[in-house]
Amino acid sequence: MNLQSVTKMDLRRLILVLTLASALISLANTLYASYQVQRQQLIDATLESNHAYATKLAASTDDFFASAMQQLGYGAKVMAKDFSDRHFLNAEAERLLLQTDSFNSIVIIDGKGEVLSTSPQSLNLVGQVLETPGAMASITSRKPVISEPYISAVGNLIIFISHPVFDARGRYLGAISGSIYLKRKSILNRLLGSHYYEDGSYLYVVDQKRRLIYHPVVDRVGTTVAGNTVIDDVIAGIAGKKQVQNSMGTEMLAGYSIIPATGWGIVAQRPKSATLASLDTLTLGVLKNSLPVMAISLLIILWCARMISKPLKQLANGARTMDNPLTAQQIQGVKSWYFESAELKKAMLLGIGLLQKNIHKLRQDVQTDPLTGLGNRRTLEQCLQNWEQDETPFSVISVDVDFFKLINDSYGHDAGDLVLKKLAQHMRDCARADDVFCRVGGEEFLILLPKADQQEALQVAQRLRQQIEHADMSPVGRVTISLGIASWPASSHDVAQVLKQADQMLYLAKRNGRNRVEMG
Known part of the structure; x- marks a missing residue:
């Protein structure tokens, strides 16, 4: 008894430790994932913004060159x-x-x-x-x-x-010609120099020989820049965005585009550290604001740990009384508020459901012909009883394979069984959705057609007869069937008499040459 008590206490403590650890890990993972997602979003947004700005500035500069050339062109015509x-x-x-x-x-x-x-x-x-x-x-x-x-x-x-x-x-x-001074005030200098921020963002322009056309540090204008992958892209005529180190070794987020008129590249960039500067402060703020909720969550976890034994005990009691018909209802009422007990509850309900399903399958097997999968005489009796009680009119088609004994004698019983299986499938194909199919003898079958008169039954019978006549029944080859039709209550008010009359019509079809449908 003491050992059991100790075991229960150990399990409770273990669950408590695991739950607390899970909560703390989840919180840490959430903060880390949130930090990484926001970090990447800031980087992507800055790269896209710089690329868009560089593209816009490249278009504006190209427009300026087009306008300047237009002015000179007009002056050339005048001169x-x-x-x-x-x-x-x-x-x-x-x-x-x-x-x-x-x-x-x-x-x-x-x-x-x-x-x-x-x-x-x-x-x-x-x-x-x-x-x-x-x-x-x-x-x-x-x-x-x-x-x-x-x-x-x-x-x-x-x-x-x-x-x-x-x-x-x-x-x-x-x-x-018009000259634009690169190291002195000019319209090009003003156009490009408007991009300036106190956080270290700036832009520069480089030509196809890697020389700086514009740079916020005037002394660098005219110098050559090497070892920069962004400039490599610009030289190749590629516009885009990427992270790169500038000449001072600073990680920069650069967007760049090409000026079509000159092939120059405009690069707008911002220090990566400036982009992410606010993220650490934001993350600390999120953590600080999460502490009260975390404290409340821990109290709730302590209470939940004490309550874990309740649903487990209820499920254990249900497991001891699974033979009781009310057990499933009792288990359904268990409040399984955490994963393990919920899974146990579902497993027990599934087990009871499988048990009931197996019972249903056994009942179905009792009512099903094992060879053809059609109903047997129990199915026949149940349908006739229900329809008679509900006063549902129906027709009966009695079906028999012609010369079936000869088939068995000539090809063997396995071939005969195969013919019966194929016949059963053709019966399903030719009949209606609500029709019932039964095997009542070796090669004798009944098709029950609810709410069908003799004419409707005749159409189904003729369709089945013709389909069997032309069907490939390998290895036997072609076979034929004979069919008889009767209806309730049109043929008789006695259900047994209706079945007997359908058999009589079947025998009449055989006497009249087989491969026929007779109706009475």
Whole structure:
């Protein structure tokens, strides 16, 4: 007795320890999973935001280049009318510089690269022949050109945007170009420099040679960047987003896109630490707010541990009285509020259900022909009794296989059994959903058709006869059947007499040549 008491106490303590451990582990797992999910969401959101911003800024920059080229193109058409008039060229250069703030300077050159006019004139380039990369690219291609960054004739790091000038007969006269200074204030600097945050976020622009076109640290403009996978993607013309280390070794969340007009890459990035800075504080806040609920939960767990024995005892009592018809109802009433007892309850109910199912199966086996799966005489008697009590009219089709003894003698009883099985299946196929099929003898069958008159029964019988006549009954080959029909109460008010009359019609069909249906 004492040993049993100790065992019960140990089980209770074990359940209590496991429950408490489960609760604590679940809480820790929830906090960890929540932290990881929110962390990844913050990273993904920042990457997507930077990618969207870089894409938008790339589109805006591309629009700026298109607008700048359009301005130069219009100026080229105007200057082509009188390209030899220096005063006219000076006026046009001044107009292009002052009309918008697209350029830091305007330079007009002839077909050999000689400077014809500038704005501002303080550049002191008039009369000089430019051999800078931008000027040479413009003269050589005679097409609109956006140059790569280079040091200009007056020492500025610039990009050179130029448009050719052709006269009315299509002769190349020279080019008009606008310069944008990369290390001084310019519209490009303002366009790109608007992205700035105190948390360390910034953007930069890099060209196809890995040189920085724009960087918030001006001294880095014009320098070459290596060992950066984002820039590798940009060089390959790929836009996207990824985590990367910048040149200072800081983990950054970068989104990047390509400027179609130049092939430059715009990279917007934010320190990973800045993105996740608020997450630790948020997690601690969640834990702090969870403590009161956790304390209440532990009290509830203590109470639940004391209550575990109650449903177990009720289930044990039910197990001792499973032979009682009321046991299933008693077990159903047990309040199994935790998993183990609920599983035991379901198992016991399932066991009782299986027991009842087996009993039902035994009863069904008693009423079923084992060879064909059709009903036997018990099924026949039960259906007839129910229909007679309910005054449900019905018809009976008596079925017999023609020359069945010859089949058994010629092919063996196994072949005969196979014929009977196939006949049973054809009976199911030809009859209606509510019809009842019974095997009442060796090769004798009855089909009961509730609420069917003789004409409906005749249709079913003829359909079955024709189907059997043409069916493949291998290894026997073709077989035929004879059928007789009677109805209650049309043929007789005595059910036994109706069955007898169906048999008489069957014998009449055999006497009249077999493979027939007779109806009486």
